[in-house]
Amino acid sequence: MDQPASISPKIDRSAKRPGSGWLTFSGVIALVVLLPIAELLLEAVKGSSGLWGHLFSTILPAAMTDTVILLAGVGFVTAVIGTTTAWLVTAYDFTGRRVLEWALLLPLAVPTYIIAYAYLDMLHPIGSVQGAIRWMLGYDSPRQFRLPDIRSMTGCILLLGFVLYPYVYIPTRAMFLTQSANLIDAARTLGVSRRAVFWRVALPLARPAVAVGISLALMETLNDVGAAEFLGVRTMTVSIYTTWITRSDLPGASQIALALLLIVVALVALERWARRRQRYASDARRSPQLVLQRVPAWKGALLLCAGALPVLLGFGAPAVYLVTEAWKRYQFAGLSPRILSEAVSTVTIATIATVATVGFGLVVAYATRVRPGAKSSWLLRFSTLGYAAPGTVVAIGVLIVLAGLDRFIDRSATAWFGISTGLLFIGSGAAVVYALVVRFLAISAGGIEAGLSRIPGSLDQASRTLGQSTSGTFWHVHLPLSKAAISAAALLVFVDCVKELPATLLLRPLNVETFATHLYGEAARGTYEEASIAALAIVAISILPVILLSRVGRSRASQPAIGSAGVLS
């Protein structure tokens, strides 16, 4: 993309290059996100004697193998479910398609630790499922007959896959809806069957979207400790945890975390490198919508069943389980008065963090637009590192940075004014918001960048020619055109903030409890039944944004991002 300013070098030398403010701001954000990670680096170099020798000779080979198997498995399951369901709802027309379109997002509302616990309980030998099977087969004791234990690698892969596939479904479906339509129609005209179109045109074209989706799902997997613990899978993340907690070795834990972070960054870079020669630019003109293929009723019913399966497994079954358990609990013990204040804290923290995350994401993403090049794209990548590092460790980095700042402010205020400020950031809850921004900036910046990249560069040039400044172009052109991408990012971030546990747990002020921390408190002492209402509340709070998310997608489908730009030209 050409820099409009480079056309007239005379003016360029005297005036500031456009977009410098955006670039600077983006740099500040990247710095703010990198601080906690840099802090971990400082922690790591303190050294931990004999850790790696111990790790290599004991659990590292097994933990590494398990981590790789888990990631490969979850990657495969989410890719298969995510892409096929996305294709199902964009290529075929059948009864129930519209409902399925948004229902497929519902598993996003179920945190990994909740689905793991729900299935563990349902499928336990004394649970309802096996009880029913025994009753049908005429056995009366689990000692006579029981199914294989779900606590296994396979169980873990499937359960994580069922709740994480929407990360692939969302971007892939958006891609199918917009970019591929022209080429798909061309292929169809050339006589290629619809199934072959999927393999030879749609899927290769959607590769960047699928890759982004899978990498998000895998980072969520790497962050999970709860489900892995329930299901008895020992990953590297669990090793980090053990090194830190059981062996009180924070430097060692930081070292493993940073090593893991390097591997993740390398994998993402490898994927980008593998498609370095490919270009996925879209046409500036309104791209026609992919025409849905009407299928016979029986086939439609079949497609509906296939599409509904992941929804039932990833959302339906655990939701029914939670409702039943929460109802039982309600009958037994009533509603805790804490629920209301927890709801307020949960929603407040998630809302503020979402506004901040999306605002910063917008700046970082927009900087790559107005100042394309190595600098801005490196800043974008730096500012998303917080998502690739395990949340527990990032939280510690944030804690050390902010507590240091808090103490400095407190000391200075006491020395100069004789007033103690206490802990400004930690005491006000700002620390939690900061940590959430660090964790989830990747989701907002990545999503918004993808949205911006669909807006053709010719619009920027037109707007600048017509006398708008970079900021003016932002407000009048890009912001309205990427509304869908921004709202989608905001909703995803919100849901993630509601589900987030380690940072909220470590950094929140006195007397503040969210649904997630309450749930964890009960789970930690094994009283899961008392946590069922909080668990249901997390899922319930997340459903609304998830449904809104599907509406965002739909309006984009009926009114592609490019559509309203016609006014300008």
Added chain:
Amino acid sequence: MNSHAILASTFLAASLLAVPSVAAAAEINVYTTREPALIAPLLEAYTKSTGTKVNTVFLKDGLPERVASEGESSPADILMAVDAGNLVDLVDKGVTQPIQSEVLNAAIPAQLRDAEGNWFGLSYRARVLYAAKDLDLTSFNYEQLADPAWKGKVCIRSGQHPYNTALFADYIAHYGAEETEKWLAGVKDNLARKAGGGDRDVAKDILGGICEIGIANTYYVGLMRSGKGGEEQVAWGDAIKVVLPTFKDGGTQVNISGAAIAKHAPNKDEAVKLLEYLVSDEAQKIYAEANYEYPVKAGATTDPIIASFGELKIDNKPLSEIVGHRKQASELVDKVGFDN
């Protein structure tokens, strides 16, 4: 709602969230790794009788890091934790201060508190054997867990869980690292399923026919059998019987829940008063009745469910020694691949 309204309500809520950092008189701030539901009844009772407000934040991992990095600005007065190891970690990090209190020293047996006065045990629990009800078993040694007779019949949570590393560290205190490694490998061979889940899962899995015996903490039996967790759990609790295991040359392994006064406690005097309250007859009764733990104070009554397990003989190895073997125990767990 328009965007201004959303923003306005957001900031309103944000200001509600902020806790005044300069605490008014008669307030105590507690950082705790004990789950809120476990200590809430005690703190509520204290506020009721004294009028002193108690603010809490439940932290799990990272309590020492948080207090340490908050330094002299920290509002924390009392640090509560489970497991002697975690209390010793706090002392090692330099975030506690020693106190001398006649009341505490008189109420708590010497082996359940720090000699320097840095931390105090407030209640304790034992790591015991859950066995299928119909098993013909009345006594048990921890050593027997590795006996091939139990192959495929043992359930236990992750070997890296602090409850287990403390037990294994106790084993090291008795027999040394080499013997402990052999024993751990033997226990691993006997597992009916992967080490994992929680302590209650042991009872649940025994009821489900997955295993016949397992290791878990005493108070879970109280929580299950009392019906506080609902009817299903009564069935789990009734499916097992509790045998108090011992080391061949010692007793049953116990661990404490306890508390320390934070180094920079802004309300130190109030905080000491609260600790002294926690060893009063009233508070010790709540520990026993609400949480099914053993009270530390001599003469305080134990809950009937817990008392029904029989006389508890506490192991002879002091907590301070056991704590020193934790890291080694954790490394042995990795070495024998206990959790794999």
